[in-house]
Amino acid sequence: xxxxxxxxxxxxxxxxxxxxxxxxxxxxxxxxxxxxxxxxxxxxxxxxxxxxxxxxxxxxxxxxxxxxxxxxxxxxxxxxxxxxxxxxxxxxxxxxxxxxxxxxxxxxxxxxxxxxxxxxxxxxxxxxxxxxxxxxxxxxxxxxxxxxxxxxxxxxxxxxxxxxxxxxxxxxxxxxxxxxxxxxxxxxxxxxxxxxxxxxxxxxxxxxxxxxxxxxxxxxxxxxxxxxxxxxxxxxxxxxxxxxxxxxxxxxxxxxxxxxxxxxxxxxxxxxxxxxxxxxxxxxxxxxxxxxxxxxxxxxxxxxxxxxxxxxxxxxxxxxxxxxxxxxxxxxx
Amino acid sequence: xxxxxxxxxxxxxxxxxxxxxxxxxxxxxxxxxxxxxxxxxxxxxxxxxxxxxxxxxxxxxxxxxxxxxxxxxxxxxxxxxxxxxxxxxxxxxxxxxxxxxxxxxxxxxxxxxxxxxxxxxxxxxxxxxxxxxxxxxxxxxxxxxxxxxxxxxxxxxxxxxxxxxxxxxxxxxxxxxxxxxxxxxxxxxxxxxxxxxxxxxxxxxxxxxxxxxxxxxxxxxxxxxxxxxxxxxxxxxxxxxxxxxxxxxxxxxxxxxxxxxxxxxxxxxxxxxxxxxxx
Numbered sequence: 332x333x334x335x336x337x338x339x340x341x342x343x344x345x346x347x348x349x350x351x352x353x354x355x356x357x358x359x360x361x362x363x364x365x366x367x368x369x370x371x372x373x374x375x376x377x378x379x380x381x382x383x384x385x386x387x388x389x390x391x392x393x394x395x396x397x398x399x400x401x402x403x404x405x406x407x408x409x410x411x412x413x414x415x416x417x418x419x420x421x422x423x424x425x426x427x428x429x430x431x432x433x434x435x436x437x438x439x440x441x442x443x444x445x446x447x448x449x450x451x452x453x454x455x456x457x458x459x460x461x462x463x464x465x466x467x468x469x470x471x472x473x474x475x476x477x478x479x480x481x482x483x484x485x486x487x488x489x490x491x492x493x494x495x496x497x498x499x500x501x502x503x504x505x506x507x508x509x510x511x512x513x514x515x516x517x518x519x520x521x522x523x524x525x526x527x528x529x530x531x532x533x534x535x536x537x538x539x540x541x542x543x544x545x546x547x548x549x550x551x552x553x554x555x556x557x558x559x560x561x562x563x564x565x566x567x568x569x570x571x572x573x574x575x576x577x578x579x580x581x582x583x584x585x586x587x588x589x590x591x592x593x594x595x596x597x598x599x600x601x602x603x604x605x606x607x608x609x610x611x612x613x614x615x616x617x618x619x620x621x622x623x624x625x626x627x628x629x630x631x632x633x634x635x636x637x638x639x640x641x642x643x644x645x646x647x648x649x650x651x652x653x654x655x656x657x658x659x660x661x662x663x664x
Numbered sequence: 665x666x667x668x669x670x671x672x673x674x675x676x677x678x679x680x681x682x683x684x685x686x687x688x689x690x691x692x693x694x695x696x697x698x699x700x701x702x703x704x705x706x707x708x709x710x711x712x713x714x715x716x717x718x719x720x721x722x723x724x725x726x727x728x729x730x731x732x733x734x735x736x737x738x739x740x741x742x743x744x745x746x747x748x749x750x751x752x753x754x755x756x757x758x759x760x761x762x763x764x765x766x767x768x769x770x771x772x773x774x775x776x777x778x779x780x781x782x783x784x785x786x787x788x789x790x791x792x793x794x795x796x797x798x799x800x801x802x803x804x805x806x807x808x809x810x811x812x813x814x815x816x817x818x819x820x821x822x823x824x825x826x827x828x829x830x831x832x833x834x835x836x837x838x839x840x841x842x843x844x845x846x847x848x849x850x851x852x853x854x855x856x857x858x859x860x861x862x863x864x865x866x867x868x869x870x871x872x873x874x875x876x877x878x879x880x881x882x883x884x885x886x887x888x889x890x891x892x893x894x895x896x897x898x899x900x901x902x903x904x905x906x907x908x909x910x911x912x913x914x915x916x917x918x919x920x921x922x923x924x925x926x927x928x929x930x931x932x933x934x935x936x937x938x939x940x941x942x943x
Contacts (some may be wrong), residue, residue: 399924407864407921410853413841461920468917490808490830492840495854496866499830500919503816504810507913513789530830531807533769537782538789552781552809553771557835562772570773579777642738 352376375590379525381427382434382451383486390438390447397436399469404431404462408495416468416493423454428504431462432487438477441596441604445482446474452486452526452659459530460491464501467535471508475515480599484522484535488554489529498530505535508659518602520595523582524548525572541598543584544573545591550581667833667851669825672806674879676886678705678720678763681803684886685893686711687719689783692752694717694745701733701742703770704814711761714892717740717753717812720763723804737770738803740783759797759897762814767832769810779943784813791816792913795905799896801889802858802867803828803878817825818903818912820866820897822858823885824873828866829856865919867894 333505348358354376364371368388369378380388386395410416424430432454438447448470450457465579467483474481490498490503523532523540533552536542544550551558561564569575571587585596600607682689686709693700706719725737753760756840771781791798791814800817806828822828831839833851838844855861858870871885871892878885903911 362885399926401926402922402924403922405923408853408855412850412853413842461922464920465922492831492836492854494921495830496828496856496861497866497920499808499812500866500916502785502790503792503812504916504919505793505915506785506816510787510792510909510913530809533781533784534788535785550781552784553767553776553778555771558771558773558776564773566773571776575777579779581779581782 353378353522365564371591375546375587377525377547379452379486381453382484383448384430385449385524386436386438386447389449389482389484389595390440391442391592394439394444395436397434397437397439398473399466400430402431402462402465402469402656404460404542406493407461407497408493410493410495411495419455419493427451427453431466432457432459432491433463433466435466437473440456440482440599441592443480443596443599445599445637446470446477447482449484450486450531453479454595454634455491456488457486457506457531458488458498459489459501460498461501463491464504464561465503467501468508471505471512471519474517474519475512478517480518480520480603481512482520482522482595482599483535483539484524485527485531486524487527487529487531489531502530502534506538509535519600520598520602522586522591522595523550526550528552528554528571537581540602541583542581543586543594544576544582546585546587550576566618569625667805667827667856668875670827671802672879673725675804676882677725678718678722678765678803680882680887681763681801681886682707682709682718682720684883685890686716686765687820687905689718692749695741696748697741697744699739701734701745702732702741703736703766704746706745708758710784711759711897712890714897715756715758717749717760718763719749719760720782720803721766721811721814723765729830734770736766738766738769738810738813739772739775741785743769743780743783746814746923747787750787750790750794753796754794757796759900760791760794760799760817761893762798762800762812762817764800764802764806764814764828765804766807766810767805768807769813780810784809787813788816793909794912795902797897797903797908798912799893799900801871801893802828803889806856807832816912816916818900818908818915819868819894821869821871821889821896822861822867823871823878823889824858825877826858827856828858829854836927837904 349361350359350364354372355374357373359372369380404420406416429451433448433450434493435448448467471481519539520541521536523544527550532550549571555566555570575586576582689707691707691711704721708717721736722733724730724733798817800815800820804821804826808831833847834844836850836854837846861867862870869892871889874881874884
């Protein structure tokens with residue numbers, strides 16, 4: 332940093348912006364960026380967001396019920412590189428406040444109940460190990476068993492190398508989970524967000540019925556660096572970008588973050604045999620809708636969470652209090 | 665280093681095993697879309713008097729062969745050819761035998777832009793859906809997703825000196841140690857050998873190789889593999905077709921290690937699966 336410039340700014344120039352866009356370098360207030368769903372108000376650059384923020388943006392307010400929070404990561408290979416795997420896990424947990432690179436649960440999206448799985452790139456690069464695979468499996472199983480759609484927000488650098496072959500096996504496991512959900516004819520929508528590479532993009536993410544991505548997201552099997560190093564080929568402009576992938580025929584649509592909830596909701600309704608929503612004049616925006624549909628959805632999500640919890644505690648043993656029990660509150664993002 | 669024998673250039677390839685084990689092999693080429701990928705070979709033939717489909721990575725041995733077969737690194741066309749052949753086997757009720765021998769899927773620009781990711785995913789899903797018996801054998805190098813794409817099987821066999829790993833030791837070292845020179849340490853840590861994988865539940869059976877490795881006596885190696893394949897196939901014949909598909913899904917569902925105090929091992933979930941905490 333140029334010290335003179337810094338002093339000059341402090342003395343005469345405009346106040347240094349709270350936030351500067353990593354893409355267009357324009358400044359903005361933190362609050363402004365947050366209110367814009369973490370998208371640059373100037374150039375629409377989509378910033379990476381964590382799983383909690385994603386859930387807050389994508390689901391109808393207060394409808395998300397997290398499931399399978401107790402599924403915990405082990406260190407089956409006793410793996411140590413520069414740091415040990417448990418050390419890396421501890422750091423990732425502290426950094427993100429999450430227990431793993433995926434958060435799963437039941438929710439309603441634009442009025443349609445669904446099972447939701449959201450990956451978090453901040454947790455060890457969103458890498459897929461046994462827990463990510465297992466929670467994805469349970470999500471698919473719940474969706475298939477309850478005749479609900481599955482929505483997966485995918486972001487990952489690839490396999491969790493620290494789990495060796497078991498991480499590779501999660502590609503097959505999650506593909507088998509897609510077989511399960513296809514067999515049950517539950518709709519499956521995948522939202523690919525930056526970056527989505529490696530084992531995740533080469534398994535369940537691209538097997539969805541509808542596969543969309545956020546603008547500018549990097550989507551590729553091998554990373555650009557690996558390709559450049561292995562083949563010494565010059566990468567074309569915009570290689571691996573969502574937009575380029577759309578033109579190549581690998582995506583159904585590129586959807587801006589502000590439209591995601593409504594678009595995903597629409598896919599779910601179209602695939603699930605739902606009714607066309609009333610978008611006539613005077614009807615409220617989807618986010619604030621409190622009509623009968625939203626109410627029914629909320630009830631459904633509540634029962635679902637109670638139902639799943641009960642099944643986890645002990646087979647089909649009845650727990651009379653479970654349905655009435657207040658649903659666990661989603662922690663603030 | 666563990667991967668040396670697996671990568672030995674004289675090691676028998678898919679075509680060698682086809683030569684020794686499959687009578688009247690009829691190679692079937694092409695993905696029916698745009699190309700034929702020589703990195704994956706497939707076709708029909710007789711295994712001990714029974715019609716089967718064979719699909720495998722082909723590495724080649726001489727430099728010329730290796731160039732033709734792209735060192736066994738398949739492109740989307742190769743995986744789409746495999747998918748087409750799996751469908752063929754399903755339609756006609758033929759058991760599927762796959763041979764895995766690849767450093768990984770080809771990481772080229774054309775491959776990427778031709779849909780490499782989806783091609784691999786779709787191949788796995790296609791294998792998962794099969795109701796015919798499926799046996800995969802890791803014969804040399806089982807490199808990452810490119811290898812797994814041909815190994816979503818009812819049973820996975822592995823030759824004694826083959827390796828099977830999520831990433832090459834070099835790649836792993838470059839990422840985690842930030843220096844490819846740590847490849848030997850990475851190879852150790854990844855536990856890619858047959859005996860280690862058997863312990864982790866990733867494979868069902870190890871096929872012993874002749875002393876010094878399969879390349880010292882390919883015919884013996886092939887004969888031992890033939891025995892193991894015949895035995896495994898007989899076992900799978902006892903299972904009803906739809907049951908095979910369900911059990912294959914369950915096989916992969918169990919793979920992984922996690923703990924879950926809410927769902928103790930062996931308890932059945934409401935949605936038809938079993939808790940599989942393995943600790």
